[in-house]
Amino acid sequence: MEQKKFDLNSLIGFLLIGGILIWMLYLNKPSEEELQAEKAKTEAAAQEKAANEKSKQDISLAQATSDTLDAVKPGDSLALEQLKNKLGSFAYSGTLPSANDVTTVLENDVLKLTISNKGGYITEALLKNFTKYDSVPVYLIKDGNASLNLEFSAENRNLNSQDLFFEPTLSRNGEEQVLSMKLKTSESGFIEYRYSLHPGEYMMDFSITSQGLDGILNTTQPIYLDWNLKGYRHAKSISYENRYSRLTYEYDGEKHSKLSPTSEDEELEKDVTWMNFRQHFFSSMLLTDTPFKEVKLTSVDLVKDEEIDTTFTKQYGAKMLLEPKGGAIAYTMNMYYGPSDYQIFKKYDRNLDEAMPLGWGIFGLINKYIIIPLFALLSDFLPAGIAIIVLTILIKLLLSPVQYKQYLAQAKMKVLKPEMDEIKEKYKDNKLKIQQETMKLQNSAGASPLKGCLPAILQIPVFYALFTFFPSAFDLRQKSFLWAEDLSSYDTIAELPFHIPFYGDHVSLFPILASIAIFIYMMMTTAQTMQQQQQPGMPNMKFIMYLSPLFMLVFFNNYASGLSLYYFVSNLITIGIMLVIKNFIIDEDKIHAKIQVKKAQPKKQNKFQRKMAEMMEQAEQQKKAGKK
Template sequence: MEEKKFDLNSLIGFVLLGAIMIYYFYTNQPTPEQIEQRRAEQVQDSINQLSNESESSKAIEPAEFTQAPVNPSDTLAFEQAKNRLGIFAYSAGLPSATDSETIIENELVQIKVANKGGQITEVLLKNYKTFNKLPLFIIKDQNASFNMSFATQDNRNLQTKDLYFEPTLTSNGENQVLSMKLKVSSNQYLEYRYELKPDDYMLDFAVRTQGMESAINTSQAINLDWQLKSFRTEKSVKYENQYTDLRYLENGTFEYMNAMSDEDEEDVNDVNWIAFKQQFFTSVLLAEDKFESAKLISKNLVKNEDTDTVYTKQYQALIPLQAKNGELAYNMNMYYGPVDYAVLSQYKGKQMDRIVSLGWGIFRWINKYVFIPVFSVLSSFIGSFGIVIILMTIVVRIIMSPVVYKSYLSSAKMKVLRPEMQEINDKWKGKENAMKRQQETMALQRKAGVNPLSGCIPALIQMPVFFALFRFFPANIDIRQHGFLWADDLSAYDEVLKLPFKIPFYGDHVSLFPILASVAIFFYMQMTQSQQMNMQQPQQEGMPDMQKMMKMMMWFSPIMMMFFFNSYASSLSLYYFVSNLLTIAIMLVIKHFILDEDKIHAQIQENKKRPEKKKSAFRQRLDEAMKQAQEQQERQKRGR
């Protein structure tokens, strides 16, 4: 009887204890906000873990096989594979567990995909060569890696680069379709699906799983690690490296990483695409629905520009992938091809044309809507790109000639007024009369209808054109490996002499087009020196000697250009050479055949006789401010 009572009391105690535990868990369950915060922390932890794994091992180095092909009849070997891989040992016993590759290709590109890792191991661009005329590969000799790391349900950590996929090559109309499946049974697998269209550099790419909830622990992030070491493909390592950088589109906003930084890292969110860009070629991974987050890394491998290096940059993108309902389903695209504005702009809505380095703001606008169309029209019926550049220069100079005329006209007017401005300086000498001197000078210019700023404005208008072209030619793949005169490649420097030594900031070679451009700039500046001096007011007390400064610039600018452009694209130097020659010719025509200083002088005298026009509100405020300053100055004088 006593034993039964003990059992009843124990039962009541267990029931009460269970009720207390249920109440405790119910009242302490996390809120939706806490669940979302924990999920975000888990994603970030996955990124950090993957980043640490990447730092602890050399990127893109061939790893030791953790899975070897296994004959299913070899019971011992298969058991050993199961001990290492668990359920994923199934793939090691398939006939596809060999180091074989499958080729998909079209007219433009040939792509090899390996059974091991299911990843692309070779990309050949058929219509391009390297600077030394070798086949141009974006991926080859293990310079790239596309790897997914994940946890299994039996607490193993595996990587796809070490596992064997089963290839199936089919067609979808004219498209080639390659399915790479990492199997754990006949109907359970992780699949990479590649689809290549005819005459296209873009691959449709998908990552998905089927029935893998029992194999992969999808409660943890599946980490994608995409890496690439970009090959050197151009003649000048230094020049190419300046235009080799990592670019990405974050939530519709274009961003890029510093090309010259030794190492740069960015944590980004809502990523549309990531581009591992070379100067003229690029590898791009695009997400249909954006990657929620990513860690991007760019390392500079060109430590010394004199080194005959194989690689320029090392790129890495660490991307956590999230399973939905226990399965992965990511639709993506891969682009392996040229950085060609005409090609990239065809992919509507993706903003891939931003991969082309056309500059920012107004410079990019000028390139997109002026220089690219003009260049395309001219090159469509002219075979020589050197002639196209010359004709393009002529078009630009003709369009800008009214600006040159305006500048020269303003210079001529100021030249006519210089004697009268000198009289004002002589009349109002000394620092104490500086304000009065300025007022008298402005009054004279206003009566004569001369605006000293009108000569500066044309120069400012030409600056956007200068900087736009500075971006246009290095980004123009059309001129790559096309020669003109002694230059065998307009996208590279035109070496005419190899030096047995290196000159600091210049290099170990002599390029001729930069020398010609520098000579043309020297004569252009010599011609415009007097014009620029005319735009200046007569020398005043306390002012630096402008003439000496002008002479220094006349020598310094050409020398600087000769050094700066020695390793730059010869197309850029060709443009500046022809441009300055044409500008000199236009200036001579304006000076000797269009402008008449006697007529300008007569017109100014006529303007001075006319009643002064009503001042603008701005002019009134300026004059009032100067008047008050003058009065204050006079009061200070009297107070002494």
């Protein structure tokens, strides 16, 4: 029998291997930073787990109602008891035949609304008479992009109406369709959403009331109505549409405000009476007869890269604090799903036109009382493109006396140029004296650069009003003219294989034509200005002459083609009026003769002119005293 012998070499080998392993473990032990990171990770995981557990306990009602309701069978007392433990008295709604995710349709000739039993809110809102840029029907609500949730407390339970089932009852009141959605605790106890849709209307009546919930509904705890919507893209240019997609609202009487259109924004407002989740040409609105005591309004810009095809523009939210009266909820409201059309908004007499970007102050007034009614009248019997041209002609004719005054002032300055050059040469070493003598000459002749500027300034309100009108004019949407398929979006004559910053990936013709017309106009108006002496501090007119057309060419490439069409026609008409005034109305020889007669007459200075003259005299005397 073979005896086992002690192997010293094997022992030494095992000891060496063990030592190496211990040394490796020592070298790879975590640093203090790694230990802290691991600890933070563990704590975060624990917090997440706790939050998940709380979420499950805090009535994960979607799961509770689906699982428990599926298990409820007639006479199944155990399942009914489980449901009651989770929902309290509102477990009654889970035993009704309506306790499943089915829908009811409210519909008229312009609007189709689909309301779900689960949550009792609108899950689809279809505008029947409109399509998107790609001919797909316009849905303001579809595929879960919107929710309406009532957060309330009942029997020591925090409940969310969006997880509970309502019982629908559809009826008619004449031509009006009425849908009652009741979240029941019994046959006589319930929370009711009531929708009433009238023929031909985008605006419908909506109310939230409660009845028979004494001892069940906890009105000492805050009750919130939480409305959220992600705005779908509807236009060809996502950047242009997104620029005019904005949350607007009315609060504190008849004050109006809006959230930022370009970034994440949030406001907490008091006494809010309506809010509009505007998507450029379409609006989703909620209005209330009883102002909401407090509303948290949020807006998030979802367009991160304008070069990428994007489904949504903005994420809107409004969390409204409701005030129960007499232990019950009672709010009479309205909902609007339809076009952002000034004419439609105006007829409701609720200041809804303030939700449209028509400009502030005088600019908005010009739009509301002149441009919008006039364009509406023209577009009733003319195609949209022709209506723009006729509107432009009428506006230019209306402003032609102002333009005549402007050109007449420029002509006078041109006639005086030789004498002004003599003054400049005579006092070339004394800039103050040049200004003083030039002012005397202009006053005696009844000519002044200011008289040429004032008429141009008077045209600015109309110019800016039209700049804000065209992007918001719903009547231009999907109306074609010449090569432009849609006057509310950019026209395209060429697609580029690449994207140019600020310009885009296409070439629009109307901005090119408008740029050329502006350049010709600038050449005509600045040529004689540049011939005159360049006053110190005055802008470089040659630079402005090139900058304006370039600005139009680049930045208007993505703007509505209707706006570029207006500027093109407007500048063509302006050029024509200037040529007529120059060649057939204004005679520079006669102007020169009148100026000489006027110069010979004693000129009475007004207070401002006397003050300026005194100041210049004092400055001249101080300068002479300083040289002594």
